[in-house]
Amino acid sequence: MLQNIRVVLVNTSHPGNIGGAARAMKNMGLSRLVLVQPLDFPAADASARASGADDVLDGAIVVDTLEQALAGCSLAIGTSARDRSMPWPMLDPRECGVQSVARAAAGEEIALVFGREHAGLTNDELQRCHFHVHIPSNPDFSSLNLAAAVQVLAYEVRTAWLAAQGAPAKVEKVDASDELATLDEMELFYEHLEKTLVDISFLDPEKPKHLMARLRRLYGRSSVNRSEMSILRGILTETQKVARGDAHKRKD
Amino acid sequence: MLQNIRVVLVNTSHPGNIGGAARAMKNMGLSRLVLVQPLDFPAADASARASGADDVLDGAIVVDTLEQALAGCSLAIGTSARDRSMPWPMLDPRECGVQSVARAAAGEEIALVFGREHAGLTNDELQRCHFHVHIPSNPDFSSLNLAAAVQVLAYEVRTAWLAAQGAPAKVEKVDASDELATLDEMELFYEHLEKTLVDISFLDPEKPKHLMARLRRLYGRSSVNRSEMSILRGILTETQKVARGDAHKRKD
Structure with a gap:
């Protein structure tokens, strides 16, 4: 069911971040990566930072537009800074995980969309997303590393997914x-x-x-x-x- | 109050990870970094990956032993793989955030302890921690990048801290x-x-x-x-x- 959730990276500049994102995805059980016009991919830096998540990189689909990246999706959630001038339905990362998992479980295709390292997503790109998600951060230093942002949302997806499984006991069997x-x-x-x-x-x-x-x-x-x-x-x-x-x- | 929470990295091999951890910390409002015998620090790679969190790196304290790193702490939480042979009180990352914030708010000093890139914390080091925290992950690919692990726990600390700002402190003053x-x-x-x-x-x-x-x-x-x-x-x-x-x- 996690295979219904894809990660979309738009115009990534640093291939190391693509590798870091792939590793974070695989750690959390996600496998489908879509790259919209990456500056430099495939690249040795991406493989190095993927640290064994080569299958995610090898399976990555490279496309020209966000529209192509979202093909087949009925829910797109775009990462965003909090104070956009444009009001839009907002989720926090936890809600993003819960919604993604609930709708993926219902057979829908879901996209989590991440913008450029320095500039994020454009307003036009954000308007193609049903929801925006903001990772809470220090207002004086708010820009997360791209792979770190993927890590946080993928972690919330996994947490919601585990909860939906009926929460496997985290306490081991006791004798x-x-x-x-x-x-x-x-x-x-x-x-x-x-x-x-x-x-x-x-x-x-x-x-x-x-x-x-x-x-x-x-x-x-x-x-x-x-x-x-x-x-x-x-x-x-x-x-x-x-x-x-x-x-x-x-x-x- | 977040200043009562320190991040301790033990025997880090790659200075880039120290920089990535510093950035993740500052993004989430944490500032106190303690390094136990880092292999290579200070280093250009650390500063590059810190991407502006230089104040966290500059303020980092380098010590020789975990014991020194934990000086003054009344709560230490160590990151751990799930299946240790020795059972130990476990937290999930969310509980880790909530506990750390509640006890930091009561004036306690808290340490979040992270192990080596490939080997984690030793059993001896884990035994110095009151709780272990396990970040849920794909059993077939479970080892997170160090900075990504710091990101997840720091994110949960910030989330708990934001929630606590909305709720009145329920911890009474103690003599x-x-x-x-x-x-x-x-x-x-x-x-x-x-x-x-x-x-x-x-x-x-x-x-x-x-x-x-x-x-x-x-x-x-x-x-x-x-x-x-x-x-x-x-x-x-x-x-x-x-x-x-x-x-x-x-x-x-």
């Missing part, structure tokens, strides 16, 4: 030792901890202050799992042995 | 004892903990297994504050005294 310690186990731990602190004379049972409360607060919010619990209990047991003098004394 | 322990303080704690575990013969320096990594993971996610840290350090000091036999023996 039993990753299960959280139960409340009973936590209570046994606190008892053990308290006895041990008395054994090493850190806690004075006559003047406990708020020591155990503070330690409960710390460990209580830490979501201690079972394997960690067994480490903590092991440390306490060894500490008690040492305190009672029945451990092998470490020679030092 | 000094509630301030989180800094990474330096956490490192001193881990050293002290490790020595103590050796003293009580719980940790065999010849066969450390993953014990310290597991304990780092537990305490690293617990947001230990300063008063808790002083309790933990106090417990270790008393335990060591007992192990060395120079404490008052408890009579029982």
Whole structure:
């Protein structure tokens, strides 16, 4: 379904940026690149910056006009600086990702259109796009590198695509030792901890202050799992042995 | 408040990537760059790719170790491939942006840590980070260009920052004892903990297994504050005294 989303670069000056864009696309699972009158392509710089995304470069289609680049598309989204004089339906990058994925999933062809390194898209080109997208940026230094802009929108496409898949779990499968310690186990731990602190004379049972409360607060919010619990209990047991003098004394 | 968020690049090989990262940072409103043993810096390639973000390059701090780079930080987030053998608290880039901004707004110092172009961060370096962040990518072509990775996380920071400008700050002022322990303080704690575990013969320096990594993971996610840290350090000091036999023996 991501194959329904093409990236269109208009009049790119630096072939390195074409390579960087190809790499960013492939990293994010996009493969269809269309170049409108690139100044210098194919080029060694493009291949070098593509770093292995040669298939995207090899498959790139070079055309003469934006109109040709948009052939077959029912949605074109053009990158734009915020303060264009021309008001136009605007998306932020996140909305751009969501819209592109939703409509690509419905079988539509989508184009994400990027302008020249220094001048962006012309007003005429922008008017051929259904929506404009603005990547939020520092007003005093707002012009992103072209490949970086492709990276941001492609990242939002992938994020929306993953969400649409039903969000594959980002937490790996847990085994039993990753299960959280139960409340009973936590209570046994606190008892053990308290006895041990008395054994090493850190806690004075006559003047406990708020020591155990503070330690409960710390460990209580830490979501201690079972394997960690067994480490903590092991440390306490060894500490008690040492305190009672029945451990092998470490020679030092 | 964005000035509380630093970008740390570890052992970068290509100065062009340092320049690209600096540009991406400035575009997104970030300014603090720390370089751990860059192969070649300063360099003409860095300045060329920075395209006007020279102030970020000029202000970059070059250090010898990741530890130095993280000085003063209470939150470090390291970029990581998804399938590390060691499970660790993971964030996606969006959560990374939200967490970084929320905690920077509360006055904390935050580090976003990026590894080498080909090899990423080592396990040891990753263990110094509280969270790992994985940029979702094509499993067959998953390695992003370094500057592109900086762009994605910096973009999410800016997006979260813009969202926070619209929303009232919900983090209350904290008193000094509630301030989180800094990474330096956490490192001193881990050293002290490790020595103590050796003293009580719980940790065999010849066969450390993953014990310290597991304990780092537990305490690293617990947001230990300063008063808790002083309790933990106090417990270790008393335990060591007992192990060395120079404490008052408890009579029982």
